[in-house]
């Protein structure tokens with residue numbers, strides 16, 4: 001089905017902004033996406049019409065309660081789980097720190113956990129610090145420098161009966177690799193370890209299915225998927241049954257309050273719901289889903305439309321990048337292996353400092369990042385952590401083919417200068 005890029009771009013008010021008559025080209029989505037107009041409207045409405053705490057007898061309190069119920073149901077459709085397996089939080093990092101404290105309470109010396117050399121530090125440091133505090137050994141799942149993929153064949157020897165937790169990212173914010181997290185979670189399950197998936201960089205690009213992944217915890221951050229600064233955490237019922245709660249005495253011992261202490265951000269939850277609805281809308285306008293189909297069906301159709309469209313953009317970008325002088329791509333560059341990556345590309349240009357490249361792009365109103373983006377482990381493996389780092393461009397479903405052309409032309413110019 002044709003992807004209606006003009007209609008999609010019109011759904012993002014910030015894409016229309018210009019500076020001194022020049023358009024903005026947003027290629028910074030892996031750090032934070034642009035926000036769908038419906039999200040902005042929903043958050044404004046929430047602060048106007050639902051400005052009360054929930055649980056009261058009056059109209060605005062009912063409206064806040066309705067936001068809670070609808071956003072939990074929306075998140076359940078987004079992740080393919082039950083509403084009582086959802087917790088909203090400030091961001092993924094703080095949720096993982098919170099859960100590291102709770103999950104590590106009964107860890108003992110002699111236990112071990114498995115982390116990866118590919119993950120963003122949000123899915124490393126919380127577990128690493130908890131392990132250090134408890135005298136628990138830390139094991140590492142390495143990745144192959146040629147294929148940019150995990151050494152899955154080592155999983156069998158990395159986990160055993162003393163493995164308490166396995167934490168893995170679904171898509172790398174540095175390499176762009178899309179990982180077989182179901183395989184890693186199956187290895188964790190086989191030894192009774194808790195499995196944690198960081199879906200922050202996959203959720204903007206593909207349908208998340210916790211049932212198919214088979215994980216205990218999974219988090220994504222709405223500000224990377226066209227919503228507000230908030231994170232959405234899946235906590236399986238099985239894990240809930242064997243972990244401590246964290247609540248004040250007066251609050252109910254039910255989900256989500258037993259694992260989400262304090263008053264939630266109703267406006268952020270309203271914004272998250274609108275972000276889920278953005279995918280569903282895409283499912284209707286670009287994925288052939290019927291308007292009256294269930295929310296999950298429309299979300300999945302929207303994600304399939306995103307995958308197809310972004311695959312075309314990736315092919316175009318890689319073909320263009322191959323013509324740029326002195327490029328080293330740190331990730332999968334084979335056009336026949338695009339199903340193994342998301343459209344996040346990290347590269348260096350020979351003879352050019354990455355911060356200077358990002359500045360030269362910014363001078364052309366092209367927004368892209370340089371550095372190592374908290375990807376402490378993978379940047380360390382590549383020797384890119386302590387120097388000028390690398391340039392990162394992220395393609396999103398709101399980017400057009402013309403923008404990709406403009407990006408490639410700018411890179412060619414910068415590389416030739």
Ligand SMILES: Cc1ncc(COP(=O)(O)O)c(C=O)c1O
Nearest residue numbers: 091092093120122173200201221
């Ligand atoms: C893969 C990945 N995980 C986690 C995070 C941290 O997310 P948050 O800012 O919501 O804590 C990021 C942020 O860039 C990320 O890219």
